[in-house]
Amino acid sequence: MASFRSILSYYRPYRAIALTSIIAASVCELVDLLVPYAIGQILNLLSQQPLDAPIVAIAETVTRFTGVTNTFQVNLAVLGALVFLATVIRAPIQPWVGVWFHWWIALAARRDHSRKAVEKILSLPLEFFEENNPGRIANRVNKGISNHTWSYPEVAGQLIPKLVRVLGISLILWWLDWPVALGLIVSFSVILALTLRSLRRIIQKEEILDSHIENTESRTSEIITNIKTVKAFANEARELERQRHRLDREFKMVIDRIHRGYMYLITWQGTLVQCCLFSLLGFSLAATIAGRVSLGHFITIYTLASMAYAEITPLSQVAEVFARRYASVLRFHEFMELPSGRDSIDLGQAAIPQLQLSGKVDFQHVWFSYVPGRPILRDITLLIPPCQTVALVGRSGSGKSTLIKLLFRYFQPDQGQILVDGQDIQTLDVRAYRKRLAIVHQEVDVFNGTLWDNLTYAHPDADAEAVYRACAIARVDEFAEQLPHGYRTIVGERGLRLSGGQRQRLGIARALLADPDVLVFDEATSSLDYESERDIQRALRTITGTRTMIIIAHRLSTVRDADKIVVLNEGTICEQGNHDELLAQGGLYAHLYAIQRDRDDSPDQYYL
């Protein structure tokens, strides 16, 4: 559970430098207090009233060392020097000991935690990304980090040094006239406590607002991602209406609850401060008339008290801004505390151990459910000998892709085990293991970069000859040559958009270049036209028998030549054998095959 402690731990690596810079900034604030004090003493000097003992002591020391006997001149020089030190000398030092380090820490922490956030994203389990859309995740991370970045200089550079300043003022006032100091301390503390209490109430509303904003932004991001569907169903107006409703709700919350709350706070706070200052003026004036306080001290007291009360507004503003950000900062920490997936990789591990597999895959009594009590796979037992081509077929939702997800260790079986070359895959180094597998999905991910970069994603050091060979098999060469800059054309997010078929060919070539021991095609050619698909299949025959291939397909023409066809039905294997055997069995496969042969005009394209 994220808490204030999590926020402190964000800056733990910079503890020493943070402490030093906060102390330095606080000292600068204290030095600034010398000015009203010295001005008060100058007034006493000019009006021939006695000076305070410390000033007299310093002046006597100066007289002893310099030999100057004119007391008035020495006193004036000492007081002038104090003002010079507190203003001219302090001015160039303060930004460096304070601002520079506060921002250095904030920016260094941003760099470090952005890296950690990427690490977290890479280590979260797959189901997290199925439940949270990219906009929601990016918003949570970016907002959390940027709020941390902005808050640190404010808290370390303002909040803490200003509090020290107020403490310094109280001590000086206590020394000059303790009843006035007591009045200031009590009134200041009461106002600050009341302010913080009001802020706490506003924070609760800020938290609700934050989750409203996250929902709105997440929907906007979904609209962008699914814009084709929105337009195709002419749902623009409905989406707009829904977002308008959400934005109105946010606005109402901001104005009626949050902004109004701040307005009330500023109003009573300002009035109370002025009342206190006015009363303090009366008390110190009375003390001066009664001769208890010198004219110089009266000026010093009033100036210092004004300075202290003047800090209530900036202090509460910093506290207010911090409060606004607190909720989103905590949400960032909650995100960072999410448990990593069981399949997560040790990113600190330098070298990936080498692993070579024969490609023998053995599912032994595998049970699996996404939701407890609702098994998706039931007692799957399947042996795939090395270098065989096995097809997984079955109705939509029968569990084909889930079986592959288990093979890739995205999820763990509830019961049973999956062995590769006789070893339980859970015992293998996950990075080394996955390096020996490759998959081509129906939807191929294309990164922003050149076609070449995308092709060599799994194997960046692949030599040109290997790339061209894979491209020839997957028929990438056909369209690559047509692109404006060939293989160096930028594709993806900020480049040329590839068609669904072209993306699938790219996906196939990319997987081939990884040179895996087990190659999986999950509806990998479904976006291709019949002719291209047949051509690619013919080309793929050159690698058939060189590695284990698992093909998930609805189009029967793509699996007829498989060594084994496994038919899944409601999470169980109901039949297995080659095409002819399954037809001869006259079971589900033969039944569906017959239905589709009758339905389809083309004898080569049967869908399951």
Ligand SMILES: Nc1ncnc2c1ncn2[C@@H]1O[C@H](COP(=O)(O)OP(=O)(O)OP(=O)(O)O)[C@@H](O)[C@H]1O
């Ligand atoms: N992350 C998930 N959480 C919960 N249920 C899931 C999840 N992923 C898939 N399922 C469910 O598991 C079942 C099997 O899904 P799976 O994707 O394995 O089927 P499939 O045979 O590959 O289907 P298709 O041929 O349509 O791709 C479906 O009922 C699906 O709704």
